[in-house]
Amino acid sequence: MATPNHSESPSFQQQGRLLCHCEGHCPPPALSEGLPNNTCLARVGAKCFSAVEEVYDLEAGRLVAERTYGCLPPDHMSGLLQCQGHLVPHLNPTSIACCADENYCNRHLQPTYTPTPLHEAQRRRRCTPAGFWHGPDHVFGLFVILIALAFLRYKKREDKRQKYMLTARSDPDGFTHSHPGTLNDLIEQSSGSGSGLPLLVQRTIAKQIQMERSIGKGRYGEVWLAKWRGENVAVKVFFTTDEASWFRETEIYQTVLMRHENILGFIAADIKGTGGWTQMLLITDYYENGSLYDFLAHNTLDVEQMLRICHSALCGICHLHTEIHGTRGKPAIAHRDIKTRNILVKLDGTCVIADFGLAVRYDSEKNEIDIGAPNPRVGTIRYMAPEGLDQSLNTSLFSSFLHADMYSVGLMLWEVGRRTMTGEKRMVCDESQLPYYDFVNPDPSFDEMLNAVCSKQIRPALPHRWQTSPALSGLSKVMVECWHGTPSARLSSLRVKKTLTNLLMNELPPASIKMI
Numbered sequence: 001m002a003t004p005n006h007s008e009s010p011s012f013q014q015q016g017r018l019l020c021h022c023e024g025h026c027p028p029p030a031l032s033e034g035l036p037n038n039t040c041l042a043r044v045g046a047k048c049f050s051a052v053e054e055v056y057d058l059e060a061g062r063l064v065a066e067r068t069y070g071c072l073p074p075d076h077m078s079g080l081l082q083c084q085g086h087l088v089p090h091l092n093p094t095s096i097a098c099c100a101d102e103n104y105c106n107r108h109l110q111p112t113y114t115p116t117p118l119h120e121a122q123r124r125r126r127c128t129p130a131g132f133w134h135g136p137d138h139v140f141g142l143f144v145i146l147i148a149l150a151f152l153r154y155k156k157r158e159d160k161r162q163k164y165m166l167t168a169r170s171d172p173d174g175f176t177h178s179h180p181g182t183l184n185d186l187i188e189q190s191s192g193s194g195s196g197l198p199l200l201v202q203r204t205i206a207k208q209i210q211m212e213r214s215i216g217k218g219r220y221g222e223v224w225l226a227k228w229r230g231e232n233v234a235v236k237v238f239f240t241t242d243e244a245s246w247f248r249e250t251e252i253y254q255t256v257l258m259r260h261e262n263i264l265g266f267i268a269a270d271i272k273g274t275g276g277w278t279q280m281l282l283i284t285d286y287y288e289n290g291s292l293y294d295f296l297a298h299n300t301l302d303v304e305q306m307l308r309i310c311h312s313a314l315c316g317i318c319h320l321h322t323e324i325h326g327t328r329g330k331p332a333i334a335h336r337d338i339k340t341r342n343i344l345v346k347l348d349g350t351c352v353i354a355d356f357g358l359a360v361r362y363d364s365e366k367n368e369i370d371i372g373a374p375n376p377r378v379g380t381i382r383y384m385a386p387e388g389l390d391q392s393l394n395t396s397l398f399s400s401f402l403h404a405d406m407y408s409v410g411l412m413l414w415e416v417g418r419r420t421m422t423g424e425k426r427m428v429c430d431e432s433q434l435p436y437y438d439f440v441n442p443d444p445s446f447d448e449m450l451n452a453v454c455s456k457q458i459r460p461a462l463p464h465r466w467q468t469s470p471a472l473s474g475l476s477k478v479m480v481e482c483w484h485g486t487p488s489a490r491l492s493s494l495r496v497k498k499t500l501t502n503l504l505m506n507e508l509p510p511a512s513i514k515m516i
Helices: 078-084 118-127 139-170 182-187 199-209 240-253 292-298 303-321 398-418 448-453 464-468 470-480 493-507
Strands: 018-019 039-040 048-057 062-071 094-099 210-218 221-228 230-238 266-272 278-285 332-334 344-347 351-353 360-364 369-372
Touching: 018 048, 018 062, 048 199, 078 094, 078 221, 094 182, 118 278, 182 493, 199 266, 199 278, 210 464, 230 240, 240 266, 240 278, 292 344, 303 351, 303 398, 303 470, 303 493, 360 398, 398 470, 398 493, 470 493
Parallel strands: none
Antiparallel strands: 018 039, 048 062, 048 094, 210 221, 221 230, 230 278, 266 278, 332 360, 344 351, 360 369
16 A cells, blocks of 8 residues: 655645654654654654564564664754664664655665574573573582473463463454453463563563553653553553652562552553653553542442451551561561552452552661652652651651551541441431641641641541441541551551451451451
8 A cells, every 4th residue: 555645735744844654652642633643743854763673572482573663853862873773782682774765764664683692582581471490500400300390380381371372362352351360360470579570571561552541640640541452451651750759669569579469560660752752651450440539539438348448458558568588578668658549449349559659668687778769759748747747757767657657547547437327317427538628728738737737736537426336436546546646656557457357357247257
């Protein structure tokens, strides 16, 4: 089919600007409005390009060539350097060709590269789900035993992968509604360390996602609903000015043994973009109920639902706070920004903890606190503990961060309690509100919160109706101890989790009690 020529159309007559074919490096929809599909408009003095890179193909189980097309920035903005990029050594073999002859001239460019040698490709396979370890032959007997164990483990994973691939091929539309665990299957084939997928696989997934619609915006980025092979995923796109937060959150998700049923499931992270735009992506599980804040605004709860939400949230926080010792143990982690907007609700009514851009890690063996790169974010002022507001928090003690988390937990429990129905003849509840809504402005300043929380020592009011419910009465006692003015007097996440477990088991009928 002949390439369409839009150069004669008035809307595309831009002096010195080319129309280029784009694939894999197309600009966001807002920057390509009015252009044909798979087309980008180069800037003045810029060229079209075609690039080829060697990537790992999950289905084929081998390294393959992936071709991309798009527009480069002008020569004075590093376009010339990018056209020579293949002359610089890269982790993966790559090559690029540029042209400026005519519109869509890059359609016919076919740059080539030198494939990775066989021995190097085999070494890289160790980083993929389908690979297995080829250890050094120090002691022949031990070597044979280790290879046998590795092969058995590899065979089990390969059987799962083949089953998954067969299922995917049997669905002509690429959807797998009847088998919703395909991403889970892929994660199960990874190292088993609980630290996420191999980086090469993450990059492959990031390139294959299809953005659908924006589902939320914040000060630090935008969240999109996207699809990967028919499965819904959430993609958090960070602003370029908040690279530190993207890097920190990705780093925390890659922590060994981080995966937990009440921690937002991490899938992949990648940086995409050419020229004047860059996208820093964080791909996670998607939950259609959204944040706990939105869920409470549109739903009321019975006592059992309230306890399930609170208990599951504390299970996630307790997992974060707990250090797991071992050869590859998990450090203790403080969240530092716990609030209902950073907790997501699953379809089964339980919760997961999200947003780790401010998290702090602690290694007790080395007695080191890992705060990460300098970041201007200090958490959400409304949920900030008194010692954070008056700047008396001791950052040299990791326990100080845990105590501050528990203050925020108390406020979160208060928000959930307000939406819980009570009463005998007529069930009632309170409207959804943020903590201190009746004492400070909707967007409070630092000084406002300092005056209310520290100077006046105000805490959220506990409705009298809560005393008529044993569960809410017990929950109110937990809140009071969590937002205590003295940090060391606050309950630990484990103590709160155990209290909520007891309240939940007392509320459930005997026939439905399971291991909690």
